[in-house]
Amino acid sequence: MMFPFLKTAIHNAFTKPSTEAFPCPEGEGLGHYRGRIFFNPESCVDCGMCIRVCSPAAITVEREEVEGGVNITRTFDLTSCTFCATCEDFCEEGSIKMTTDYHMVGTKHEDLIVSGTTFKKKVLGNLVCDQDNCIYCGLCARNCPQNAITVDRTTKTWTVDHEKCVKCGICIGKCPKKVLKFEEPKEEGVVFDAEKCVYCTLCAKKCPVGAIEVDRATKTWTINRENCIKCGACVKGCPKQALSMGPIED
Amino acid sequence: MFNKLINDSAAKSPWLYHINSGSCNGCDIELVACLTPRYDAERFGFKLAGTPRHADIVVVSGPITSQSRERLIRTLAQVPEPKCVVSLGSCPKSGNVFKGSYSVEAPLDNYCHVDVSVAGCTPKPEAIMEGLYKAALILKEKREAMHK
Amino acid sequence: MIIIRSLFYILIFPGVLFTAAFGLFLAGVDRKVVARMQHRIGPPLRQPMYDFFKLLGKETIIPHAANKIAFLAAPVIGFVSLALIMLFIPIFNFTAFSGSADLIVILYLITIPGVALIVGGSSSGSPYAGIGISREMVTMMAYELPFVLILLAVARKAGGDTLAFSMETISKWQAANGSMIAQWSMIPAAIAMLLVIPAEVGTQPFDVAEAETEICEGPLIEYSGAPLGLFKLNTAMKMLVMSGLFTSLFFGGIRTGFYILDVIVFMLICVAVTIVCMSTIHAVTARLKIEHLFKFFWTFVSGLALVSLILVWCGL
Numbered sequence: 159m160m161f162p163f164l165k166t167a168i169h170n171a172f173t174k175p176s177t178e179a180f181p182c183p184e185g186e187g188l189g190h191y192r193g194r195i196f197f198n199p200e201s202c203v204d205c206g207m208c209i210r211v212c213s214p215a216a217i218t219v220e221r222e223e224v225e226g227g228v229n230i231t232r233t234f235d236l237t238s239c240t241f242c243a244t245c246e247d248f249c250e251e252g253s254i255k256m257t258t259d260y261h262m263v264g265t266k267h268e269d270l271i272v273s274g275t276t277f278k279k280k281v282l283g284n285l286v287c288d289q290d291n292c293i294y295c296g297l298c299a300r301n302c303p304q305n306a307i308t309v310d311r312t313t314k315t316w317t318v319d320h321e322k323c324v325k326c327g328i329c330i331g332k333c334p335k336k337v338l339k340f341e342e343p344k345e346e347g348v349v350f351d352a353e354k355c356v357y358c359t360l361c362a363k364k365c366p367v368g369a370i371e372v373d374r375a376t377k378t379w380t381i382n383r384e385n386c387i388k389c390g391a392c393v394k395g396c397p398k399q400a401l402s403m404g405p406i407e408d
Numbered sequence: 409m410f411n412k413l414i415n416d417s418a419a420k421s422p423w424l425y426h427i428n429s430g431s432c433n434g435c436d437i438e439l440v441a442c443l444t445p446r447y448d449a450e451r452f453g454f455k456l457a458g459t460p461r462h463a464d465i466v467v468v469s470g471p472i473t474s475q476s477r478e479r480l481i482r483t484l485a486q487v488p489e490p491k492c493v494v495s496l497g498s499c500p501k502s503g504n505v506f507k508g509s510y511s512v513e514a515p516l517d518n519y520c521h522v523d524v525s526v527a528g529c530t531p532k533p534e535a536i537m538e539g540l541y542k543a544a545l546i547l548k549e550k551r552e553a554m555h556k
Numbered sequence: 557m558i559i560i561r562s563l564f565y566i567l568i569f570p571g572v573l574f575t576a577a578f579g580l581f582l583a584g585v586d587r588k589v590v591a592r593m594q595h596r597i598g599p600p601l602r603q604p605m606y607d608f609f610k611l612l613g614k615e616t617i618i619p620h621a622a623n624k625i626a627f628l629a630a631p632v633i634g635f636v637s638l639a640l641i642m643l644f645i646p647i648f649n650f651t652a653f654s655g656s657a658d659l660i661v662i663l664y665l666i667t668i669p670g671v672a673l674i675v676g677g678s679s680s681g682s683p684y685a686g687i688g689i690s691r692e693m694v695t696m697m698a699y700e701l702p703f704v705l706i707l708l709a710v711a712r713k714a715g716g717d718t719l720a721f722s723m724e725t726i727s728k729w730q731a732a733n734g735s736m737i738a739q740w741s742m743i744p745a746a747i748a749m750l751l752v753i754p755a756e757v758g759t760q761p762f763d764v765a766e767a768e769t770e771i772c773e774g775p776l777i778e779y780s781g782a783p784l785g786l787f788k789l790n791t792a793m794k795m796l797v798m799s800g801l802f803t804s805l806f807f808g809g810i811r812t813g814f815y816i817l818d819v820i821v822f823m824l825i826c827v828a829v830t831i832v833c834m835s836t837i838h839a840v841t842a843r844l845k846i847e848h849l850f851k852f853f854w855t856f857v858s859g860l861a862l863v864s865l866i867l868v869w870c871g872l
Contacts, residue, residue: 167593237501417609445596458773488615
């Protein structure tokens, strides 16, 4: 009958036990431990990337319209979180951090929720790209958290889906040529190309509200924008394709 | 006469019973790590009991799978009063990544009143001990309320 | 007058109160020493007392399939018999009740707590309890044989040519001729007794009957509340009874002259016996299977006791 542990046991009985004190001393040897989430609402741009990558869907958002913008409350449910830190990795602005705080014990659900409110000013306008200077590198498309931008290098096209775009502005920061910006959509109306026009006055005759005035003698073409109903009859009737519907340059 | 002694003893000698309702075993390992020499939960009187009839604190881990749901309810009914239920990890509280699955029936709040929840995936043994300590104090309050 | 004295012996010292209190203390010492050997802090010495009082405050659930009377009476029977045994064990000079056949009475009474566990387990109506009680029965059969041989050896040694079953006679013989432990022919019997004690008490490595997570605590599976508290108290009292029996059988020759000092020395030797035979073996071994346990007791331990018996019978 062998008792291999006997000597160790008797020796242990006379030495100091190796138990840690309780409550345990703070912050020793925790290293990169992923504990309670720390959220900084000031730097959040509401790109929605954290919600996309969170596997247990622990992050929820509530938006409340106020004057001048939106109040965005982001809630991190620690009782659902799996502490993978993917949200920390993907957050561009660094607003989410995993602290080393492991004391996550609560008797009520409210003890285990981290939330913060951001105020986001209303962004007027949609995303536009100055296609003359764009090099079609695709960095904006790759970094878009909602996959709203499509860039094709071979055909040199740049498109954005305005429904998906959340106007976070991350693409603007990533563009190396600084060709992206939010622009108020220009009013659409009849565009006049002076080089192609022969002043035949057909458009003035076709206009149902009489908004166009053409003078053959002085070679002037004017349109009363207030009366124009944008029906497009003048565009269809022009034999020289000097008129088109598009954004009006003032 | 002995009432005060009995009430005090309720917090000083809490016996644990652990139910694994479909857990990945991560939280189970950390729970028994609490009883190792480094964290030593036994110095507060914690002891793992072999049967739910001996238990004071029931520790539940795992999202409640459909197969274990019936057994969980029956086991919880076998624990004598006063008792405390502790949900260990984020699975029993919300289902964690298994939310919405066809065979997962979290949260535990649907089946019993959860007294303490320890969040984490998995929670550290120090956090588990804090949660168990809190549960022991709640036990004392329950015992006092039982025999007012 | 004699009634008051008897009541004092039965209820206070060395009866119910002393056995319960000191038994719980010994159980606490056992847990603390095991913890220290495992290099951790361990529960306070009063922990079994807290356990007992907490159990008094819990709800008692009686299962539907259980036999109510046997279920509730079993722990009480064990408790009463253990308190009774302590009255027959002399504390060196002093015996509460002594007759001419003390050892036989003790032998019979010591089986009762085991039987109470078996009755309690079988009346719970649980199949796990059924497995537990069959193991408890085998354990009892296993340790009864060497136990009887040890008692016979001690009785023969103290009686000379006859068998002296009276504890008072054994105590007086040791005072005159030196403690039994000092007689070289009784040393195998002492070692055998040290191995029988953990089996009687039900501590590792011989706890295959109860307190086992494999069969959900065996006979105690359906107990809760006050009856369970009584069963745990029985275990603690049995620790005292067995170590007390060992002390008075093998160390009974110590006479300090002062009565209080006698009691203190008795208690200290009980603590030492607990630490040596219960805690140390608990900390360094795993649990034996039932067939290994049976074989161990009927070969090795019985062999030791038999050696002592033969030596004593030959007059050595």
